Amino acid sequence: MGRADALAAAHGVPGLVLMENAGRAVAEAAVAVAPRAGAAIAVACGPGNNGGDGFVAARLLREQGYQVRLGLLGSRESLKGDAAAMAQRWGEPVEPLAATTVAGADLIIDALFGAGLSRPLDGIAADVVGAINVSGTPVVAVDVPSGLDGTTGTSSGPVVQATCTVTFFRLKPGHLLLPGRALCGEVLVADIGIPEQALQEIGARTFVNRPTLWRKAYPWPRIDGHKYTRGHAVVVSGPAESTGAARMGARGALRAGAGLVTVVGSVTATAVNATHLTAVMIKGVGGDAALGEFLSDVRRNAALIGPGAGVGAGTAATVLTVLASPAAVVLDADALTSFAPGESQEPVRATGFGFVVRGTEPAPTPEGLFSAIKARKAPVVLTPHEGEFKRLFGEFAGPSAGSKLERTRRAAETSGAVVILKGPDTVIASPDGRAAINDNAPPWLATAGSGDVLAGLVTGLLAQSMPAFEAACAAVWLHGECAKRLGVGLIAEDLPEALPQVLQTLQTQR
CATH class of the missing domain: 3.40.50.10260 (YjeF N-terminal domain)
Structure with a gap:
């Protein structure tokens, strides 16, 4: 003042x-x-x-x-x-x-x-x-x-x-x-x-997360648009026993407006996903090489990996494959923890793609992840909660590391990615120094799977070429508004279904 x-x-x-x-x-x-x-x-x-x-x-x-x-x-x-x-x-x-x-x-x-x-x-x-x-x-x-x-x-x-x-x-x-x-x-x-x-x-450089911050960049449907102009979002599935998180992310991407959404996974994971998905496409891939080839097509505009993936060197290897693609990328949950110190000492099959035999490759590190992010042209968004943030950005998580706003800003600068540090006071920060604080999340949003939906919303907006910081801010705000509209008792599966009404209200305010 x-x-x-x-x-x-x-x-x-x-x-x-x-x-x-x-x-x-x-x-x-x-x-x-x-x-x-x-x-x-x-x-x-x-x-x-x-x-x-x-x-x-x-x-x-x-x-x-x-x-x-x-x-x-x-x-x-x-x-x-x-x-x-x-x-x-x-x-x-x-x-x-x-x-x-x-x-x-x-x-x-x-x-x-x-x-x-x-x-x-x-x-x-x-x-x-x-x-x-x-x-x-x-x-x-x-x-x-x-x-x-x-x-x-x-x-x-x-x-x-x-x-x-x-x-x-x-x-x-x-x-x-x-x-x-x-x-x-x-x-x-x-x-x-x-x-x-x-x-x-x-x-x-610090803002309250309101639609005025990102409304002009929001990818509202054009009168001459069609599904191919609205982007193709790809969600990497976890193994057969943990596919649900990827499906929630896919549903979020679809409701966010992506014209096409594909869930890719191992043959066994794809069989499970096929019994649950309709408007979302599925594709089985046999390994990291096949996944990399699929994502190398520039028509795959954005990719999400992490929900239900499993923690380990295998997931870390698959993350690096995804980061090598030209797509915008969202890293959530296990995709982040797999690079935390001490978390990937033993190999796990995780996504079914990146099995790494212990000793054949160096253990994944945060620095390795950040280098891969900074080496690419397309944007990356990280979506940790406090626990995942502490594991990946340990030096920023102590009592002397500053406020949540300061910590998120430092993480974005260090990683080269837009960072969404989730919580009741979610902070979104860009590597260029901009940051926004969100205040519309009700306490009943704290339920299993809500973060997977949020990651999907970000992915769906990125697939439509919305700038990364604005896409992250919009997704966080829309996520909170959906929860407010649904009220106490919501479950994560409800959130994507509330989005059309929230968007309709927002559109009338343009």
């Missing part, structure tokens, strides 16, 4: 105007949350601009007849700039902030610290946060709940549990990443007068 404020000033919007508008937005939220007109409101103000917003809100609420008690962390004389000016306009008593400041209030406004805080709260501030949290009183937080790092969504100390958070101009990563999202309550984004041009000048 500091840079946005400075750019706003450069465009002729004074800081005092921004602060007045911010405080007004907080006051409006407080009125909406307060249990009754004239309620007792405690305002906890910090020593910076967040505290200045609190002074504005306190003044406006007092003018509306609310009983306002204001406590300040630090001395009034130490306030500077716009915050000092707003404290002067308050013109009412200011008490030293203490835990007793919030006692007996009907509503608390947390204006202690904003999104820029990166240290743990201590002393009086920590005591007040503790008192707020045990009070059970509704809380309106200014910018972010105090104690929360607005960049990472994490904290190493106490954090206010807010009922509602009022932020300004744009959401911050801390509003979207866990545990921050759970601490913010309802988040309201207020327009305080920062011009849109400021965002362009900042050159934002």
Whole structure:
């Protein structure tokens, strides 16, 4: 926000105007949350601009007849700039902030610290946060709940549990990443007068995953299109006893709009798949060489490998075969873990293609996978959950590795692939530095097979030549919307069938 404020000033919007508008937005939220007109409101103000917003809100609420008690962390004389000016306009008593400041209030406004805080709260501030949290009183937080790092969504100390958070101009990563999202309550984004041009000048590289981010790139059917112009997606099946995951991926690719979808597998796997598939084609191949030949045809536009493949050197060898093709590639599940250190010491037949006799080839490594990805022209998308991410990108998974956003960005840069780090706060990152945070996934999406469907959605969009970062973002968002529409009790097989209605709604908003 500091840079946005400075750019706003450069465009002729004074800081005092921004602060007045911010405080007004907080006051409006407080009125909406307060249990009754004239309620007792405690305002906890910090020593910076967040505290200045609190002074504005306190003044406006007092003018509306609310009983306002204001406590300040630090001395009034130490306030500077716009915050000092707003404290002067308050013109009412200011008490030293203490835990007793919030006692007996009907509503608390947390204006202690904003999104820029990166240290743990201590002393009086920590005591007040503790008192707020045990009070059970509704809380309106200014910018972010105090104690929360607005960049990472994490904290190493106490954090206010807010009922509602009022932020300004744009959401911050801390509003979207866990545990921050759970601490913010309802988040309201207020327009305080920062011009849109400021965002362009900042050159934002982190986005909320919304259709506005990728709608223009979405491959909507053309009036002159047909199945061959809508791309051919290939899904590599696991062995006969674990073919279901590939079929779910194939169904996702088909519903995402791929004109043709083929599941390829060993002869035994193909026999199983044949009893379950109709609109999806099947093809038996006898080994990696035959698979490579099949994928060498430039009409095979995208390929998915990993769901149900099995972990081992055999799967790793097949992955390298797929990466040697001209197709866009999605690597999921076992295709990732097969390159993790210590995971492929013993050979397994896995997909039925790449049996590798132990000792004849070096063990697969993450570096080997990343080299193969960087050596190709067509894009690659990796779709790990936290466990798979930790195994493949071990150096980025420790407690000192940074936020989920930072870790995903580093993984994309290191691997040369677009990375989807899955979870309730999925992050999508591109090797070029762009990243998006997704926030529409309901908790009931956590069910076996949902990741296979997601991988299929990405593959289906890539098959239609949608750019990889946009395809990944679109697939993640559509996946979440399907789950929201289905509700509690969904199973993975339901997700592709919900996609037509979600797409129809999206199309009407074009």
